[in-house]
Amino acid sequence: MNIITIENISKVYKVGDTEVHALRDVSLTINKNEYVAIMGPSGSGKSTLMNMLGCLDTPSNGRYEFKNKNVSAMTDNELAAIRNREIGFVFQTFNLLSRSNALHNVELPLIYSGISGAERKDRARKALVDVGLEERIHHKPNELSGGQRQRVAIARALVTNPSIILADEPTGNLDSKTGEEIMILFNQIHQTGNTIILVTHEEYIAKHADRIIRLKDGYVHSDEKVLDRYIPTIN
Amino acid sequence: MNKHFFFEFKEGFIIAITAIFSNKIRSILTMLGIVIGITSVVTMSTAIRGIDNSFQEGISSLGTDVLYIDKWAWFSNVEWWKMRNRKSITMEDYDKFRSMAQLPLASAPVANTGQRVKHKEKYIDRVIINGSTADYLKTTNFTFSMGRFYSEIESKSSRYVAVIGSEVAKNLFPLGDALDKEIKVGGVAFRVIGVLEEQGSIILGNFNPDNQVFVPIGTIFKHFMGQSFGSVTINVRAVSPALVEETKVEAQSVMRKIRGLGYQEPDDFSINQQEGLMEQYNQVVGVIQIAGIFITSLSLFVGAIGIMNIMFVSVRERTREIGVRKAIGATRKTILLQFLLESSTICLIGGFIGLLFAVILSQVIDRFLPTSVQYDAVFLAIGISLITGIVAGLAPAYTAAKLDPVEALRYE
Incomplete structure (x- = not known):
């Protein structure tokens, strides 16, 4: 089943008088329970593509369908609703609210979808348990290690049961051991039926996925299955 | 929601x-x-x-139904020096007014002065001392916490009796035993025969209706103000607020007659009322x-x-x-x-x-x-x-x- 269908999308930014083509004529589909890595050097358009896929931005041209709904034509509020219900973001810099504890951070998307207090707390707690943070529920981000912070962010992404998890360099700020642990977690999430889109510039991280889309100068350079997929295991 | x-x-x-x-x-x-x-x-x-x-x-202590016939206008466009040159309103004028004006409920002449009021060691400076006649009471809504107003006999014979405002009483007689005590008004001894209930508090300026003393008008003329020099105010109370205008019209014509003004001459007196003050x-x-x-x-x-x-x-x-x-x-x-x-x-x-x-x-x-x-x-x-x-x-x-x-x- 297609979750994402992109047809001939392009994105043009104006920087002063010059036009920058961040994406040119990109088409791709992503199916349910795929684990896709998007790769490319900086300036290749991978961030733009990720923003597009995450409904944070809309294309200049082309068609973007998310679960058969036309995202290109959506209003700001509709985009916010799609992001809230269908997409779980995981960022390189975690982007947790520093003044709130782990539980409240995870609750946040549920607040915006209007879920009542008790259910919200239950679901947030369960999501934190799922990422292995049952001991750290009431800790604030500055009381957590980098890996733990990223786990909170992953719990926040999972708590709404989104259609896709969109991870932008999730291991970029972590040491390799902790990064590996996070990749194990992603693998588990994938195995439970989730769809993951991973943006990275590290070949080694990309190999965790089962498909790699390489971008170059705004084009899709290659889109291939990973033959030598790396399945992480706990030491 | x-x-x-x-x-x-x-x-x-x-x-x-x-x-x-x-x-x-x-x-x-x-x-x-x-x-x-x-x-x-x-x-x-x-x-x-x-x-x-x-x-x-x-202002309510002034009464809505009271007119004040005065040499001076409270508010007017007449230059002050023209008013200064007006003839004083004398006791004779008042006596004539009283007998000629038919509409007023009551009218009374008032002459006032500011004096130190003293009882033993206690004193208050610049108390307004009002001299009037027994009729004055009828132009006011005074209520007494003690004693009474002075009688016609006391007023006519200029007895040294005084009715004091609540503020004066409070300051000079904190124990509330003012009645029949002696007070010195500008050095002259008076006997307190009445104490007024509190009326109101300070209004703009220094006028405090409770910081007053009321004495027979003769004593004012004798000790504080030459009768020939001072001008009295005639307080005129209408029967009801509704009759204030008619009373005013009558008062004006009576005063013009008393002053012997010709048809063309302007008033050489002013009739003041609370309304103007209010505006x-x-x-x-x-x-x-x-x-x-x-x-x-x-x-x-x-x-x-x-x-x-x-x-x-x-x-x-x-x-x-x-x-x-x-x-x-x-x-x-x-x-x-x-x-x-x-x-x-x-x-x-x-x-x-x-x-x-x-x-x-x-x-x-x-x-x-x-x-x-x-x-x-x-x-x-x-x-x-x-x-x-x-x-x-x-x-x-x-x-x-x-x-x-x-x-x-x-x-x-």
Whole structure:
């Protein structure tokens, strides 16, 4: 089943008088329970593509369908609703609210979808348990290690049961051991039926996925299955 | 109101409180502007009301149905030197007036002077000493807490008897034993025969209706004012407020007859009444009110600018947070609400503190001018601070709401 269908999308930014083509004529589909890595050097358009896929931005041209709904034509509020219900973001810099504890951070998307207090707390707690943070529920981000912070962010992404998890360099700020642990977690999430889109510039991280889309100068350079997929295991 | 909105509101409120408490110094400094603004607005409005109330009370002691025939007009376009050159109104004029005017309920001549009033070691300076006749009582609404007014015999024979106002009694006889005691008015001994109940309090200026002494008019002429020199005021009371105009018309023609004025000559006397005082007062107070509200609003405005400034800083500082919130599903409305809640919360807290200060301040002012913070001042303070918060927060909140999530997430 297609979750994402992109047809001939392009994105043009104006920087002063010059036009920058961040994406040119990109088409791709992503199916349910795929684990896709998007790769490319900086300036290749991978961030733009990720923003597009995450409904944070809309294309200049082309068609973007998310679960058969036309995202290109959506209003700001509709985009916010799609992001809230269908997409779980995981960022390189975690982007947790520093003044709130782990539980409240995870609750946040549920607040915006209007879920009542008790259910919200239950679901947030369960999501934190799922990422292995049952001991750290009431800790604030500055009381957590980098890996733990990223786990909170992953719990926040999972708590709404989104259609896709969109991870932008999730291991970029972590040491390799902790990064590996996070990749194990992603693998588990994938195995439970989730769809993951991973943006990275590290070949080694990309190999965790089962498909790699390489971008170059705004084009899709290659889109291939990973033959030598790396399945992480706990030491 | 739907459930969704309620959660966002609650979340926004929690964020606001957290933000305020995590930047304590900044919040306090920002709040200070609103505190000062609300304190001054509430105190000012309370003080104006205090002035107004005491004036209304004071003026009511003059009576709506009383006319004052005087050499001087309280308010008029006639130049003061023309009035100065008018003939004095004499006791003879009064006697004629009394016998000729048919409509008044009562009329009485009044001559007054300011004197020190003394009892043993205690004294009060510049008390208004009113000399009149027994009829004076009928032109007033006096009620006595003790004793009586002087009789016709006492007045005609200029006996040294005095009726004192409640303020005078309170100051000279704190034990309340004024009756039959001797007081010295400008060095002349009088016997207290009556004490008036409290009438009103200070009105604009120094006139306090309770800080007066009433004595037979003859004693005034004898000791304080040459009869040939002084001009008396004739207090004329109409039968009812409805008959004031007719009484006034009659009084004017009677006075013109007494003064022997020709058809072409203007009045050489003035008939004053409370109404004129009221109009004049309303003008004055109107100006004070507008000026006061304008000046205090300025301080509130400065406070609001402070809030707006700090909210812009707050939005800038939390750009990334706004990006995150947008990425996980916050709409523009949600972000707008969040920042409006923050600015309103700061203003509301500031408003409450300001109100508290205003209550304390009005207690202090109350010693000079009867004031008290009324319930509506509470609503005024809350309402104004809420509106200030929303207005001051609007531009920053809007800036936050329309941030592009991609840009916001990239912000360092």
